[in-house]
Each structure stands twice: as structure tokens, then as C-alpha cells.
Amino acid sequence: MSETMFPPPPASHRGPVDHAVRDEIIKAAGDHFRHYGYAKTTVSDLAKAIGFSKAYIYKFFPSKQAIGEAIGAGCATTILEAARAEVDRTSTATGKLRILFKTLTVKCLELLFEDKKLYDVVSCAILERWGVDVIYTEGLTALLRQVILEGRESGEFERKTPLDETCRAIMSAMSPFTHPVMLEMNLENLQETSAELISLVLRSLAP
Amino acid sequence: MSETMFPPPPASHRGPVDHAVRDEIIKAAGDHFRHYGYAKTTVSDLAKAIGFSKAYIYKFFPSKQAIGEAIGAGCATTILEAARAEVDRTSTATGKLRILFKTLTVKCLELLFEDKKLYDVVSCAILERWGVDVIYTEGLTALLRQVILEGRESGEFERKTPLDETCRAIMSAMSPFTHPVMLEMNLENLQETSAELISLVLRSLAP
Numbered sequence: 001m002s003e004t005m006f007p008p009p010p011a012s013h014r015g016p017v018d019h020a021v022r023d024e025i026i027k028a029a030g031d032h033f034r035h036y037g038y039a040k041t042t043v044s045d046l047a048k049a050i051g052f053s054k055a056y057i058y059k060f061f062p063s064k065q066a067i068g069e070a071i072g073a074g075c076a077t078t079i080l081e082a083a084r085a086e087v088d089r090t091s092t093a094t095g096k097l098r099i100l101f102k103t104l105t106v107k108c109l110e111l112l113f114e115d116k117k118l119y120d121v122v123s124c125a126i127l128e129r130w131g132v133d134v135i136y137t138e139g140l141t142a143l144l145r146q147v148i149l150e151g152r153e154s155g156e157f158e159r160k161t162p163l164d165e166t167c168r169a170i171m172s173a174m175s176p177f178t179h180p181v182m183l184e185m186n187l188e189n190l191q192e193t194s195a196e197l198i199s200l201v202l203r204s205l206a207p
Numbered sequence: 208m209s210e211t212m213f214p215p216p217p218a219s220h221r222g223p224v225d226h227a228v229r230d231e232i233i234k235a236a237g238d239h240f241r242h243y244g245y246a247k248t249t250v251s252d253l254a255k256a257i258g259f260s261k262a263y264i265y266k267f268f269p270s271k272q273a274i275g276e277a278i279g280a281g282c283a284t285t286i287l288e289a290a291r292a293e294v295d296r297t298s299t300a301t302g303k304l305r306i307l308f309k310t311l312t313v314k315c316l317e318l319l320f321e322d323k324k325l326y327d328v329v330s331c332a333i334l335e336r337w338g339v340d341v342i343y344t345e346g347l348t349a350l351l352r353q354v355i356l357e358g359r360e361s362g363e364f365e366r367k368t369p370l371d372e373t374c375r376a377i378m379s380a381m382s383p384f385t386h387p388v389m390l391e392m393n394l395e396n397l398q399e400t401s402a403e404l405i406s407l408v409l410r411s412l413a414p
Contacts, residue, residue, distance in 0.1 A: 201407070
């Protein structure tokens with residue numbers, strides 16, 4: 001599709017068509033990164049592969065990093081949605097906490113082993129402190145906070161420690177299994193070690 | 208010093224002189240890595256800098272990695288000894304646990320900020336799963352185990368969870384601040400986050 005065929009409206013008037021084009025670029029870029037890797041791909045390569053002009057792509061994304069970030073944000077959202085669905089279908093706060101971290105680890109592993117090239121884009125995004133990190137961390141903290149609050153209300157969890165401190169400390173304790181980059185360093189005895197760590201967190205939450 | 212001046216005895220008969228030469232190579236290599244980085248240095252560069260022949264160095268170390276490993280092992284030992292000294296001079300198990308992890312973090316940070324090039328050698332050693340990782344992890348686990356046992360005996364810590372599980376889970380929980388590579392990713396609000404994490408671990412140990 002050429003630039004003249006599909007001129008973008010000004011940024012302030014972006015509508016559904018723009019979103020469709022944006023999604024098309026993200027999808028095509030994702031496929032391209034999967035085959036050729038993130039580091040080796042330039043915006044020119046992407047433009048050629050998608051059939052858009054480079055200038056046209058730049059109207060939607062200021063840089064390759066911005067495209068990578070949009071892909072990473074998509075992955076983060078998928079992982080968090082899967083975790084939220086599991087949390088919602090579990091009854092006790094204790095069960096929710098276990099399933100939350102188990103699902104995150106499983107989903108990160110799927111990305112790591114089934115889609116290594118895409119995983120590298122996400123790792124890059126996190127190591128370079130892109131917005132993906134913020135989306136993932138904030139989304140996960142919100143989910144965790146909700147579970148802790150439920151456990152405090154039901155009497156399953158202690159209420160002395162300030163809620164924010166509890167959330168921060170658990171995020172930190174669980175990071176070897178929820179942070180994609182650290183997860184890659186902790187693959188040995190992963191299931192057992194991760195389950196034992198969740199048990200430690202649950203003991204720390206005992207009223 | 209040339210090879211002919213200082214012929215090494217067979218490996219089975221290595222004595223104090225051999226150890227002195229080994230230490231000399233480790234020290235010189237450490238200085239060299241500090242200036243030129245680990246990746247860019249070859250065994251030939253080291254040999255030239257120290258004034259030994261390459262063949263002579265190979266009689267003591269089979270590879271550059273082996274030299275890097277010996278340097279990393281030295282750093283690990285220094286960090287663990289500092290932690291042990293602090294643990295020994297603290298009275299309660301709760302205090303010991305706090306000071307153990309605080310000292311490890313401080314010492315790893317010193318290495319990171321005051322000796323970045325050497326830190327890179329250690330990071331390399333850990334990421335590539337050299338023996339350094341084993342020395343550090345085993346030394347730290349032994350120290351932690353001793354503190355937990357003391358706390359269980361004094362009644363400060365719970366005794367229901369199997370001791371090995373408690374140690375593994377704490378090692379895992381604290382890894383964002385004790386593992387040099389992960390530490391580098393957790394520098395933001397380091398002191399506060401690390402203290403909160405230790406408090407979480409202590410809550411998990413409550414009888």
C-alpha cells in the first residue's frame with residue numbers, strides 16, 4: 001500500500017482507520033522481528049516488508065524503538081490479562097496469590113521458549129526502560145494490590161504492614177520469576193523454586 | 208620473568224612457589240582487566256603485560272576464563288568474609304539476617320561502582336555459570352543456614368518449614384539484591400526496597 005493511497009490525517013484527528021494502520025504495522029513488524037531479530041532490522045527493512053514507505057511508517061511511530069515498545073506492550077497486556085482471568089476464577093486470596101504468580105511465570109516462559117525472537121524484543125524493552133516496563137509493573141502491582149486487599153478483608157492476610165510496602169516487597173521478592181530478564185537466569189528447578197518462594201510470601205502474609 | 212627462569216614443577220607437586228606465581232598472575236591479570244576490560248584482553252596481552260611467556264601462563268591456567276574465574280572467586284570470598292564478620296558481631300538472629308543481606312548488597316555495590324571493570328569480570332563469571340557462582344551461592348547459603356538455625360534455636364524463627372526449603376526460598380527472594388547481575392537492574396530506591404524485602408523475609412520467619 002503506497003503513501004499516496006493511504007494518507008494519514010493529522011495526529012489530533014486520528015480515528016479508527018489510523019488505529020487499523022497502526023495495528024497493521026505492529027503486526028507486520030512483529031512477524032519481521034520474529035524472522036530477522038530486532039537488532040538487525042531497520043525501519044527501511046520493515047517498510048519494504050510491509051509495503052509502506054518509510055516516511056509513512058514514521059507518521060505512526062517516531063522510531064523502531066516505538067514499534068518495539070508497542071509490540072512489548074501487547075505482550076505485557078496479554079500476559080496480564082491471562083493472569084487476571086486466572087485470579088478472577090479462583091476463590092481465596094491465598095489461591096489467587098499462588099495462581100497470579102504461577103500464571104505470570106508460565107506465560108513469560110511461553111514467550112521465552114515459543115517465541116524467542118519476540119521475547120528478545122520484550123527483554124530489550126525492559127532492559128532499556130521503555131514504557132513496556134511501566135505497563136507491566138503497574139498492571140501487575142494493581143492486580144497484586146487487589147489480591148492483598150481481598151486477603152486483608154477476608155482475614156487471610158495480616159493488616160499491620162502498610163499496604164504499599166507489602167506490595168512493593170512482594171513485587172521485589174517475586175521478581176526473579178516475573179521479570180522476563182531475570183526469569184531467564186532462574187530456569188533451574190523453576191517450578192519448585194517458584195512454588196517455594198510463593199509459600200514464603202504467603203507465610204509473610206500470615207495474620 | 209621468563210619461562211626458563213621459573214620452570215613450574217608437575218601439577219601433582221605444586222608447592223608454595225607455585226601458589227605465589229598463581230597469585231602473581233591473578234593480581235596482574237586483575238590490574239590488566241581493570242584497565243582494558245575482560246573481553247578485549249587475550250592471554251597473549253596478559254603474558255606481555257606480566258612479562259611471562261604465554262606457555263608459562265597456560266601451565267597455571269588452562270584459559271583466560273580460568274583466570275577470570277580465579278579473580279571472581281577472590282571477589283566472592285572477600286564479599287562473603289565481610290558478611291560473615293558482620294554476622295558474627297551481631298547478637299540476635301533477626302539482626303544477623305538484616306546485616307547479612309545489607310552487607311552483601313553494600314559490598315556488591317562497592318564492586319559495581321568502584322571497580323566497574325572487575326565487576327564486569329564477575330558478572331561474566333556468573334552469567335556464564337563459572338565456578339564463581341557456585342562459590343558465592345554455596346558460601347552465602349551456608350551463612351544463611353547458620354543464621355536461620357540460630358534463630359530457630361533461640362525461638363526467634365518458626366521451625367515448621369523444612370530448613371532447606373526456607374534457605375532456598377530466602378536465597379531466591381533476596382536474589383534481586385545479592386546476585387550482582389540482578390542488582391544492577393535494581394538500583395532504583397535500592398536501600399528502601401532492600402530493607403522492605405528483608406522485613407518481608409523476617410515476617411515469613413515469625414514463629
